Amino acid sequence: MNELRPVPKPKKSDRIKARHERKASDPNRSSAITESAKGETCTICGICDETIVWCHLPLRCAGFGGIGLKVPDILGYYGCFKCHTNEPNTGWMELLIGFARSVIKLVEEGIIEVKK
Numbered sequence: 001m002n003e004l005r006p007v008p009k010p011k012k013s014d015r016i017k018a019r020h021e022r023k024a025s026d027p028n029r030s031s032a033i034t035e036s037a038k039g040e041t042c043t044i045c046g047i048c049d050e051t052i053v054w055c056h057l058p059l060r061c062a063g064f065g066g067i068g069l070k071v072p073d074i075l076g077y078y079g080c081f082k083c084h085t086n087e088p089n090t091g092w093m094e095l096l097i098g099f100a101r102s103v104i105k106l107v108e109e110g111i112i113e114v115k116k
């Protein structure tokens with residue numbers, strides 16, 4: 001009879017290393033995009049403060065992302081805390097404008113490249 005033995009839990013440092021390796025190889029993740037939010041202006045309301053982060057668009061319902069999966073990093077905008085938390089009450093046109101302004105900034109700053 002086979003004896004069931006508990007599987008040893010990997011060390012925390014090994015789990016963190018594995019997570020970084022997964023992120024680095026995932027084409028939908030870009031720390032260059034998410035980290036570029038520091039010092040940016042909110043592309044929804046125009047405020048510039050320390051709360052600006054890269055906000056992922058709420059597109060899980062449209063099949064981008066899913067349970068345990070974030071929407072790809074490119075599908076987002078620079079947003080302040082107030083706009084990010086108010087996102088469920090924000091119209092799609094406002095979010096689209098924020099996305100468009102953010103993508104233009106990413107191109108202007110060379111974070112994403114449009115091939116000629």
Ligand SMILES: [Zn+2]
Nearest residue numbers: 042045080083
């Ligand atoms: Zn804002």
